[in-house]
Amino acid sequence: MTTTPRPTECNGLQGTCTLVGAGPGDPELLTLRAVRAIEAATVLLVDDLVSEAIVALAPRRARVVRVGKRGGCQSTPQAFIEKLMLMAVQEGETVVRLKGGDPFIFGRGGEEAEHLRAAGIAVEVVNGITAGLAGPTALGIPLTHRDHAHGVLLVTGHTKPGDPGPDWRQLAATAHAARLTLVIYMGMAGAAQIQRELLTGLHASTPVAIIQHASGSGQRHAITTLDQLADTIQCEGLGSPSVIVVGDVVQGASAMADNVPAALRHAG
Template sequence: MTHSKTHAQPHVTLVGAGPGDPELLTLKAVKAIAAATVLLVDDLVSDAIVTYASPSARIIHVGKRGGCQSTPQAFIEKLMLQEALGGENVVRLKGGDPFIFGRGGEEVEHLRAQGVKVTVINGITAGLAGVTSLGVPLTHRAHAHGVLFITGHAKQDATDAVDWAALSHTAAQAKLTLVIYMGMRGAAQLQAALLHGLDPHTPVAVIQHVSLPTQRHVVCTLNDLHHTVVRDQMASPSVIVVGDVLQGLLHIEQNNQRLVAAG
């Protein structure tokens, strides 16, 4: 099936591909991917999702992964603009949700400033999919009055870095679940800072390769976070979830460890 260049006004669609499992795509996302004539695909988007593209579509991989060599953001924005102005039906396929640490906001601003129409299609973010896969909610009337999604990797030239120590006090007082993206390289520093305000026994889960067949996780206390990450060789891409919503899961993990130790 061949798709035509249908938009009179230059147009780009930012599509959230979710955490990786193609069954977590929205119907709207699948339709947009299938209709695209050009797809710019992030590194974390699984091959199974790209198969929804038309055989006639041109697929351009523009890798973006923390800690690895990445395609410069300015180049990606220039490429999107160039293809849209050329009349292509452009889809920017992004892991998770375009507006949750996906730099979607920057891309929308750039494209609209150049007169390009932008549509955004949400995707399930890894922080939500990860805890759901463990049977844990992000909010709970008894344990968490809210949830905070936050990045552990700020811009290199940022002068307004997160004050994690202050945030830890806020999280404790307001009973917030913390969902930390791109925090694995700084896990030791995060642990030390969060211990300023959070109880050392606060449960933590680290979930790697969310929703993929290779997904794995560890559950521990905040006081043991760095030790556990090193011991179990947890690595990116992972999300770190901190909060009392994980209490039940932590108790199960601790009981299992006691049974193993008892032999």
């Protein structure tokens, strides 16, 4: 009886694919499992936000393919990335899809895993530290706190065409009623609208942190209040990639220093 080769086999070879979270940029924040996967790779498909120090962990023989995806910039189509992954695995390669942050938090890792599994390819996922955690931590901001926040919501400010996106008014009401921290990814372009909508349910004086290039050598941040969010972004010249943290936990920032508004400096 003849058998049909599995989709992952080509000329007797069987490839593998691992989605690896590269974290926010600092190589020391990688997990040991992530390092081992990178060191074993023969093909790496690398996002724009992955630092060169992390890519340098790959073997010299490994083929590095840049498949950057950045909002507002020319990007590699998602369908093409998925095609490259599939082809490389079918050619017997040890493929690592190296993604900034965590593959399953606004990294399209779910889409890529679904595509590969539909082709009969087993996918391993290695978590990374997401910017929504690394950024606040770098400033000493806890996302949850018994006195200030009973939970945290991770929300995207950027959706695919045709998707209306989050209901910011409802999120504001929920965050206020349940005492939740909001962590907003990819929200810089729509910050003015997000601010207006959140102000329908949150106080104007709600503390806000904007953190650009979380944990990287170029990290910048500003601490403000919700009613000053858009103005602060403009005045400070902050841009993407950034996360916006909204909630009373921002009062605990250890790096506020001189740019803390007086109203927050003495908040308790």
